[in-house]
Each structure stands twice: as structure tokens, then as C-alpha cells.
Amino acid sequence: MMLWSSNIAEHGAKGDPQTYLVNTGCSTYNATNVQSFYANINATFSDLRKDISNNSKHFGTTQEAREDVLTYAMFQCRNYLSKNDCLSCFNNASTQIRNCSQANGARVIYDGCFLRYESEMFFDQTDELGKGVLCGKNTSNAAGFGLVGQQVIADIQTATPKTRDFYAATKTQVANGTAIYAVAQCVETATEDKCLSCMQAGYNNLQSCLPNTEGRAYDAGCFMRYSTTPFFADNQTIDIAPYLKKGDSSRKWIIIAASVGTVGDDDGREYLLQRTWKLYERGMHLELVDKAIDPNDYDAEDVKKIIEIALLCTQASAATRPTMSEVVVLLKSKSLVENLRPTMPVFVETNMKIRESKSSSTSGSSSNATASISVLSAR
Numbered sequence: 001m002m003l004w005s006s007n008i009a010e011h012g013a014k015g016d017p018q019t020y021l022v023n024t025g026c027s028t029y030n031a032t033n034v035q036s037f038y039a040n041i042n043a044t045f046s047d048l049r050k051d052i053s054n055n056s057k058h059f060g061t062t063q064e065a066r067e068d069v070l071t072y073a074m075f076q077c078r079n080y081l082s083k084n085d086c087l088s089c090f091n092n093a094s095t096q097i098r099n100c101s102q103a104n105g106a107r108v109i110y111d112g113c114f115l116r117y118e119s120e121m122f123f124d125q126t127d128e129l130g131k132g133v134l135c136g137k138n139t140s141n142a143a144g145f146g147l148v149g150q151q152v153i154a155d156i157q158t159a160t161p162k163t164r165d166f167y168a169a170t171k172t173q174v175a176n177g178t179a180i181y182a183v184a185q186c187v188e189t190a191t192e193d194k195c196l197s198c199m200q201a202g203y204n205n206l207q208s209c210l211p212n213t214e215g216r217a218y219d220a221g222c223f224m225r226y227s228t229t230p231f232f233a234d235n236q237t238i239d240i241a242p243y244l245k246k247g248d249s250s251r252k253w254i255i256i257a258a259s260v261g262t263v264g265d266d267d268g269r270e271y272l273l274q275r276t277w278k279l280y281e282r283g284m285h286l287e288l289v290d291k292a293i294d295p296n297d298y299d300a301e302d303v304k305k306i307i308e309i310a311l312l313c314t315q316a317s318a319a320t321r322p323t324m325s326e327v328v329v330l331l332k333s334k335s336l337v338e339n340l341r342p343t344m345p346v347f348v349e350t351n352m353k354i355r356e357s358k359s360s361s362t363s364g365s366s367s368n369a370t371a372s373i374s375v376l377s378a379r
Contacts, residue, residue: 017081018089018110019088020110025106027105029103033066033067034102036067040065040069041071048073053087056083072121073115075093079236081113090113092110109223111216111231114218124190125194126186126194127221132218133208133217135209138214140211145178145210148174152170152180156170156224163240166187168182168183169181170183187221190221213229214227215227280311320343
């Protein structure tokens with residue numbers, strides 16, 4: 001087992017090459033034949049640089065042998081980087097990695113690329129000591145951001161191992177104009193199973209970042225990142241729908257997450273939770289679906305089930321609300337929800353009474369907002 005000392009940098013240069021330094025790691029063992037070791041490093045880096053410059057490659061491996069010294073090297077750029085930006089990121093990494101001096105293994109991970117060398121073959125490795133997560137410091141105020149973000153990274157976790165080059169990039173709208181940009185990538189020499197294992201570890205680590213507006217998870221053979229700040233162009237997204245099971249898309253979660261939002265009607269503004277309940281009572285809860293969404297893109301019964309589960313989660317008594325594990329069971333079940341009838345959320349009734357009394361005080365309005373948000377913060 002290779003032992004590593006590592007350093008996580010929280011500050012770095014940002015630009016088109018995306019050389020924000022996420023992580024560096026150096027082996028705790030030094031090369032025994034330093035002269036041959038350095039010659040191998042120079043040769044492998046030269047080969048990789050040529051792959052980028054001459055062949056526009058975003059991934060490459062190479063190896064060198066001098067006397068009894070073996071050196072293996074690998075680089076990878078995010079697919080959305082241009083050739084010049086990829087080359088610039090590689091050049092930064094090849095300079096940074098030399099800070100490990102005589103260590104017989106080292107790696108550098110930037111937002112835009114990573115570079116690694118070892119004295120032993122490692123090309124198919126994805127999980128190793130030194131994995132980690134780096135979370136942003138700002139929290140999103142967008143309604144349902146944490147829930148939608150969770151589904152976004154769940155989707156790219158599922159899709160990435162199934163794509164041809166183990167790469168996925170998506171953009172997902174949340175609320176109030178906010179969007180989540182997400183990317184996931186495994187080394188191309190990994191197997192599908194190893195890529196999935198690495199993605200699952202990254203997904204679990206990123207849970208600690210939400211609802212922060214950005215997060216990064218990294219390992220020996222994979223990288224995941226999400227942010228509300230665009231870090232690739234909209235036309236560089238990947239359609240991952242074919243790699244997801246029907247019903248796995250984020251729309252389900254967006255519907256639930258939207259329950260903290262507001263909508264307007266003829267009488268003025270009212271909370272979506274109240275409107276949802278009214279439509280549910282009349283068996284018209286499909287009216288909540290955005291008219292811009294093609295009905296062929298979703299299953300009507302699935303959507304109704306999701307809305308009904310959301311209402312179960314907003315019942316007045318906490319004891320009657322399903323736990324998260326029960327929600328998962330309900331989502332996977334085709335019949336259990338049919339036997340459950342949600343009771344009216346207490347805040348729906350409260351809001352109705354407030355509206356009927358035509359209260360216009362500031363404190364009354366504040367109470368409405370607090371009540372609706374509190375409903376969705378329950379388990």
C-alpha cells in the first residue's frame with residue numbers, strides 16, 4: 001500500500017485553464033536512483049505534453065525504464081477544456097508536482113486537470129488513500145437547492161461509469177434563476193465497476209457540502225464537482241438521460257423542492273403548499289407540473305406519487321411524517337402510496353385563516369413565510 005502525505009490548497013489561480021489547486025500528494029518513499037528517476041520523469045512528461053500539443057488528447061498514459069528504475073505517468077484534462085487550456089493546465093501541474101522532489105510517487109489535482117506519476121503501475125486504480133472533499137463557503141438561498149443538488153450529483157454518479165469516456169457534464173435549473181453546473185470524470189483506464197465505486201465515494205463525500213454553492217470530491221482515479229458559478233459553456237453539457245433509469249431524473253426532486261416557492265393566483269400570492277393541497281383534494285395535482293415540460297418526458301402516475309409523498313412529508317404531526325428511509329421505500333414502491341392519505345398540513349389551514357381575516361400586518365406576512373419554510377425543513 002502506497003503511503004501519502006497530502007496538502008489541500010484553498011487558494012489558487014483561476015482562469016481558463018482552471019488551475020485552482022484542489023490537492024497535492026507526495027509518496028513518503030524516495031527514489032533510490034535519483035539520476036535515472038529524474039530522467040524518467042522528464043521523458044514521461046515530454047511524451048504527455050506531445051500528446052496534448054500534437055494529438056489534442058485530454059487523457060494519456062506513458063512509462064519509462066532506465067536501468068532498474070521504472071516510472072509510470074498519467075494525465076487527464078476535463079473534456080470541456082480547449083487544447084490550449086489543457087496544455088496550460090498540464091504545464092502548471094508538471095511544475096507543481098516537482099515540489100515532491102525525490103518522492104517516487106506524486107499527484108496534483110486542479111479543477112481543470114490532474115497529473116500523477118509512480119514507480120509502480122497504477123493506471124487502473126481509482127480508490128486510494130488521499131481521497132477527500134473540498135466544500136465552498138457560501139450557502140445557497142435558492143428554494144430546494146440542497147435537495148436538487150443531491151439529485152444532480154446522484155445522476156452524474158450513476159451516468160458517468162456508463163458513458164464511453166467515463167465523463168459527464170450537466171446543467172440543472174433550480175429556482176430564482178439559479179442553476180447547478182456539475183461534472184464527473186473517471187480515468188479512462190478504469191473499469192466500469194471501479195469508476196462506479198469511485199463515483200459513489202465522491203457522491204457520499206459531497207453530501208457534506210450541500211447546500212453550499214460548490215463542492216469538489218477527488219480520489220486517485222476520479223473527480224466530481226458542482227457549482228452555481230458556470231465553469232463550462234452551456235453547449236458543453238452531456239445528455240445523461242439515456243444512462244438513467246426511467247424516473248431517475250431530477251424533475252421529481254425539483255417538484256418536491258418547489259414546495260418552498262410561491263406562485264400567484266387571481267387573489268394574489270399564495271404559498272405553493274396551499275395550492276398543492278387544494279389541487280390534491282380535487283385530484284388535479286398534475287396541474288403543478290410546469291407547462292413547458294413535454295408530457296412525454298415524464299410518467300403522470302409517477303409525478304402524482306411524488307407529489308403525494310411530498311404532502312405526506314408536510315403533515316402537521318411529525319409522528320405521521322415518513323422518515324427518509326420510508327420515503328425511499330415509497331418512491332420505489334408502486335402501490336404503497338395508494339394506501340396512504342396525507343392529512344392537511346397545519347400551515348395550510350393557518351394560512352387560509354390569515355387570508356380570510358385579510359391580515360395585512362408585516363408580522364402576519366412574516367409568519368406566513370416562516371411557516372411554509374418550516375414545513376419543508378421537517379424530516
